């Protein structure tokens with residue numbers, strides 16, 4: 392058996408011996424196993440956790456049984472912990488076409504996490520926890536699991552997390568610890584791929600297309616962008632960075648990127664390794680084709696991957712004002728963001744046009760085909776990637792404007 396590399400504190404050793412009960416023992420065993428796999432020498436406290444692996448479609452009954460057993464053993468989170476999206480809107484699932492049987496199972500998954508104290512017992516399922524109060528600070532060690540949230544937290548907020556797996560994140564929440572390896576160590580945060588952007592992306596979907604191309608080339612490397620036409624604080628600047636990172640995390644396994652002079656670590660220090668490769672992007676538009684099937688008829692437009700911010704919902708509402716859709720258009724977001732959108736009248740505008748705004752949900756992890764959809768258009772590279780590879784439907788990745796035009800005119804090809 393491989394010798395452990397970890398030096399555990401007296402408290403961690405007592406948990407391992409079972410002094411804190413079976414649930415804590417199981418959790419610390421997972422963290423220790425991960426630490427040994429990655430050659431960590433110590434565990435570190437984390438300030439927050441974000442858990443993925445919430446969809447009943449993906450977990451199935453064995454996953455639900457596992458979570459319920461852990462919760463029944465007395466598992467409790469000891470740091471602020473948020474939950475990834477579920478397959479469906481937890482309140483309005485019938486409007487999406489889910490069966491009562493599926494809804495009951497999905498509710499049982501969330502109930503198991505609630506019993507563990509996730510979200511203070513009232514989880515808000517979302518992949519954008521940083522839009523609803525879980526905002527780590529520069530240099531904070533955290534243990535987040537959802538790939539787009541991970542890359543946003545590392546890059547845009549300057550927090551430190553690896554891409555945690557589902558059980559690893561739950562174990563981190565229960566112990567309040569993670570193993571110190573990978574992106575928790577400053578020396579591993581230097582970029583190894585310089586990306587010179589000659590094309591000038593302007594919109595959120597153009598940043599997403601750029602990210603699709605770069606992610607495909609970067610794999611697990613850390614990109615360092617130069618030449619991005621992004622003004623800090625300009626409208627939708629954060630949404631563009633959100634889209635860029637999510638796309639790279641999908642077509643590659645990018646967990647951290649830097650933008651010269653913009654992202655926090657790159658503002659304060661040279662974050663590009665002396666020995667690096669260089670990638671020149673002359674045109675982001677091939678990113679659209681990369682994730683599009685040859686499909687003539689689209690039957691759903693999905694906006695909100697990662698979950699939409701209020702500003703993104705306002706953009707959709709503005710584009711739809713006074714118009715009538717001929718196919719469904721769904722916007723997904725965190726529930727508190729929808730509440731703000733309701734207060735501002737944005738949901739009314741979208742619904743008057745025939746669209747719908749759903750909370751909690753992610754279509755990539757939903758049984759999209761059994762909801763009756765075979766071809767989905769989206770302005771998100773990440774959505775297109777997972778709709779094709781996980782949900783098993785045809786996808787068309789295109790600009791938000793073009794998505795909306797399609798939803799206004801059923802007869803047109805996208």
Ligand code: F3S
Nearest residue numbers: 518539696697753755
């Ligand atoms: Fe979020 Fe689902 Fe997209 S988790 S980032 S909406 S694939």
